[in-house]
Each structure stands twice: as structure tokens, then as C-alpha cells.
Amino acid sequence: MLEKWFHLTERSSDAPTEVLAGVTTFLTMLYIVVVNPAILGAAGMNFDGVFMATVISSVLATLIMGIFANYPIVIAPGMGMNAYFAYSVVLGGGHSWQAALGAVFISGICFVLLSLTRFRYMLIDAIPASLKHAITAGIGLFISFIGLQNAKIIVASPATLVTLGRLSEPMPMIAVLGLAVSLILMIYRVKGFLFFGILATAILAYCQGLLVLPENWLVLPSGLASTAWQMDVSGVWNQGLYAVVFTFLLVTLFDTTGTMLGVAEQAGLLNEGKFPRVRGALMADALGTAAGAALGTSPTSAYIESAAGVAAGGRTGLSAVTTAVLLLSTLFFSPVAKMLAGVPAVTAPAIILVGFFMMDGLKNIEWKDTEEAFPAFLILVTMPLTYSIATGIGVGFIAYPLLKLVRGCGREVSPMLYFFALLFFIQIGFFSH
Known part of the structure; x- marks a missing residue:
């Protein structure tokens, strides 16, 4: 059955290798189930609701990618877009998070329609490569700045607008130490170093008395009603969020396309430089974005962390399906995620490092x-x-x-x-x- 559906032999792979690759990808991108609810929680959204929306939208989109497009690519709410949603549209722009979700939903529907036509290529080709690289890097600087602020490493100053915080205080000190640990794990190429960096930082926070252990570590999933179907589509028109819709659509479209091409090339799945079944792959992300908005989260995107699974031997959608199943199991660990996200210093190192990874394209300008x-x-x-x-x-x-x-x-x-x-x-x- 697996051979027939995923063409394992045709792609020189086997089931154990694909499962191992899926586990590798899961560990590499697991941080998002902690970081995404923490970021959107700053916009006033219920943590448990966003946590469930994050997991369910990721599982849905990744299953579509794995089963129907047969690619070892994972989809989840994108870093950068979640920060834009919370800090620019809601907190900075003064718009409701319900209207922001409406903008995400409309962009997702537009993405679905674009995925069915060749106009998606026209839109991507219209943007010069230098601007694409700069947008990705700019988003990286933006979310790193947010991570530094959340950890109080960078603080407000009436004289210079921003300045260095007091690093001797517990919050920034823990964030700096956690960042150092994460960097060491990254240098030694530890799989899932971002997630394990979060755990190491949490231990430091617990030793400083900043982290409170939950009463229950495992619970039944709950809270989705606080965010599901709360989007305000009419608010998009009433509040003039046209540029927001375009930004969500544009960044998601070319970021997803670029990531998919990169991962597919690494896996040797391109056919004479072309991406077979691109419509199904893009549709997976488009449906993930629309479904995520309906459930209560920011736009989804193909994850470059999928490359870790490819490096471990993943060549088919069975790898993505494995990751999706493991992600689904995290639904029962919301108290753990809430505990880790409750101290900004714990998630700050991961946010800062993700921003650092997004700088890579600057060398191509x-x-x-x-x-x-x-x-x-x-x-x-x-x-x-x-x-x-x-x-x-x-x-x-x-x-x-x-x-x-x-x-x-x-x-x-x-x-x-x-x-x-x-x-x-x-x-x-x-x-x-």
C-alpha cells in the first residue's frame, strides 16, 4: 500500500528511512507550536485556541502535501507573518485580531485561486530577485528585533528610541544564555537544536524562579472555540486592510514557492529544473492558510526545516505524513507549550535565530x-x-x-x-x- 501510494522504490527510498526523516523534521520544527501561540497571544488571542489552530492547520496542510503531492515538505504557520500579524497589524495598526484573521482568510482564498492558474508565475516573476531576497531578510531582521525586545535585551529609550537593556536582570540574562546554548547546539548540528534550546532556556528560567510548572502536563485539547470562526471578513473592507491582504498573499506565495523549490532540488525531485505537481503542492499551503484563518492562526508556509528530513533520507510524502502524525500528538501537551511560552526569554533565542537564518539571501543581491x-x-x-x-x-x-x-x-x-x-x-x- 505504501509502495503504491508514495512510490518508495521509484524514489530510491523505503518506509523506515521515510519515518526517520519525518521524525527528524518534526524535531527540527517543533518549536513553532510553542512560538506561534506566544507571538499571536501578544495580539490578545487565546493561547489554547491558537495552539490548537497551529497544530490542526499544520497537520491538515502537511497531510495534503504528503498524500496528494507526495513531497517530504512540512507546512506550518510561517515565522515573520505571525509577527507581522500580531505586532504590525493588530498592536501597531490598531486593528482587531478578528479583522486580521479575515485578511489572512481572504489572502488564503486568493492563494487557492492563484494555485489553479498560471497567474501565480506572473506574480512571482514580476518581482525582481533582489527585492525577494531583501523582503525575506527584512522579515528576518524584524522578527529578530521582536525577539530581542521580548527578552528585554533591547528596550525603549526616550533619548535614542531603543537602547541596550540591563543584561544583569533575570529575563535578558536567561535569554542571552539560552541563545548561547542554542548556538552551541546549532554549531554541533544537533537535530532539533531550536526546540532543545527552548528546553535548555526553560531550565535556566526555572532555576531563576521565572518558570512555573503546570499542574497537569497532559490534557484533552480545548480552547479552539475562542479562535475558530472568529475572523471578521467585513472588517477587512471596513478597516481598509487591502495592503495587509496583499502582503500576506505576496510573502506567502514566493516564500512557499522558493522553499519548495529549494527542498525539492535538495531531494533530487526536480524534473529538468521544473517542479512536478506544483499545483498540488501550492494548493496544500493555500488550503492550510485558509483553514488556519478559520481556526485562528496566521498564514501557513512551507518550512525550510523540511530540508533536515531530506538530509535524513526523506524523498516522499510518507516523511511529511509521519511529521503530521507526530504534530497531531502534541495537541495533548498544551500546558507544556503554555509554560514554555509564558516566559518571553524562553522563546526569544529561537525567534532571534530564525531571523538570522533568513539573512542568507542577502549574498545573492x-x-x-x-x-x-x-x-x-x-x-x-x-x-x-x-x-x-x-x-x-x-x-x-x-x-x-x-x-x-x-x-x-x-x-x-x-x-x-x-x-x-x-x-x-x-x-x-x-x-x-
Whole structure:
């Protein structure tokens, strides 16, 4: 049965190898079931509800990916988009989390429709590679900044806006020590180093009296009613969250596509540079995003941590199915997740390191080419300093075609990018809060 469905022999694999690869991926990305509810909880959402939404949407999308697309790729709420949801749209923009979920749902439906057409390629191709790399790196800086703030390593200053916190205090001291432990585990290539780094930091927090052990370690899943079907779609129109919808859609689309191509290439599954069954793979993420919004979480995305499973031998969807089953089992451990997320210093090292990983694409930007480099630079600095991914994208999208026009290279820019630049100019210039 497994051979017939997943084509194990055809891909030079076997069931034990695929199961081991699935376990490896699970350990590598397990941190998200702790970190995602912690981040969205800052927006006023119920932790237990977001925890269940995170697990269920991840399991659903990953099962679709594994069973129907037959790829060893895991899907879960994306880091960066969750921070944008909580800190930019809700806390920074003053919008309700219900309206933010409505924006996620609409972007998910748009993603589903795009996955059925070739327009998805037009949208991806319209964005220059330098801007794509800068957006990913800018999101990395943004979430690292949030991690540093949550741990009080960086604090507010009336004179300089931000400054270094008192590292001798328990919260920042534990975060710094936890970051050091996580880095050591990463250097020695320990599988699941982010999750084990969280556990090590939690032990430090417990020794300092900051962490309170739960009364029950295992409980029946509950709390989903507080977030499920709470999305306010009409609020998207009433509150003018058009740029938010576009940002969710754009980042999820090219981030997912890039991750899938990278993992598939590593697994040797590309056919002459092309991605077979790409429609099913993208549909898995699109449905995950829409379902996640209905349940109560931010957009899902393909996880680069899937590469760890591929490195362990994963070549088929059986690896993804194994990860999904293990993720489902975490539903009974919500008190543990809540305990770990209850102290910001515990999750901060993982958030900071994920931001660091997102810097990799900067090496691909032609920094000596001003028309390519300066818009990328604007995206990098604007995202964390304005606390808005959408603003960072908008500034870059406006600057890029303008510089190309001044240089006399306007024809090199896609008409679609000019259209996006105009929309962002109107949004930032006249409707920005």
C-alpha cells in the first residue's frame, strides 16, 4: 500500500528511512507550536485556541502535501507573518485580531485561486530577485528585533528610541544564555537544536524562579472555540486592510514557492529544473492558510526545516505524513507549550535565530548595482524601524521602478510592478496611519 501510494522504490527510498526523516523534521520544527501561540497571544488571542489552530492547520496542510503531492515538505504557520500579524497589524495598526484573521482568510482564498492558474508565475516573476531576497531578510531582521525586545535585551529609550537593556536582570540574562546554548547546539548540528534550546532556556528560567510548572502536563485539547470562526471578513473592507491582504498573499506565495523549490532540488525531485505537481503542492499551503484563518492562526508556509528530513533520507510524502502524525500528538501537551511560552526569554533565542537564518539571501543581491541594491536596502531598514513588513515592501516597490526609470531602464520593470508601486504609493502616502 505504501509502495503504491508514495512510490518508495521509484524514489530510491523505503518506509523506515521515510519515518526517520519525518521524525527528524518534526524535531527540527517543533518549536513553532510553542512560538506561534506566544507571538499571536501578544495580539490578545487565546493561547489554547491558537495552539490548537497551529497544530490542526499544520497537520491538515502537511497531510495534503504528503498524500496528494507526495513531497517530504512540512507546512506550518510561517515565522515573520505571525509577527507581522500580531505586532504590525493588530498592536501597531490598531486593528482587531478578528479583522486580521479575515485578511489572512481572504489572502488564503486568493492563494487557492492563484494555485489553479498560471497567474501565480506572473506574480512571482514580476518581482525582481533582489527585492525577494531583501523582503525575506527584512522579515528576518524584524522578527529578530521582536525577539530581542521580548527578552528585554533591547528596550525603549526616550533619548535614542531603543537602547541596550540591563543584561544583569533575570529575563535578558536567561535569554542571552539560552541563545548561547542554542548556538552551541546549532554549531554541533544537533537535530532539533531550536526546540532543545527552548528546553535548555526553560531550565535556566526555572532555576531563576521565572518558570512555573503546570499542574497537569497532559490534557484533552480545548480552547479552539475562542479562535475558530472568529475572523471578521467585513472588517477587512471596513478597516481598509487591502495592503495587509496583499502582503500576506505576496510573502506567502514566493516564500512557499522558493522553499519548495529549494527542498525539492535538495531531494533530487526536480524534473529538468521544473517542479512536478506544483499545483498540488501550492494548493496544500493555500488550503492550510485558509483553514488556519478559520481556526485562528496566521498564514501557513512551507518550512525550510523540511530540508533536515531530506538530509535524513526523506524523498516522499510518507516523511511529511509521519511529521503530521507526530504534530497531531502534541495537541495533548498544551500546558507544556503554555509554560514554555509564558516566559518571553524562553522563546526569544529561537525567534532571534530564525531571523538570522533568513539573512542568507542577502549574498545573492548585486550590492554594486545601485538600482538593485538601494531598494533592497530600503526594505531591510524600513521593516524593523517602522514595525511593518507591508511598509518595507511598499517602499522597496516604489523605489525600484523609479530608479530604473531615472537610469533609462524602465522597460526592464514588469508592468505589474509599476501597478504595485502605484498602489503602495497611494497606501503609504495617503492612507498610512
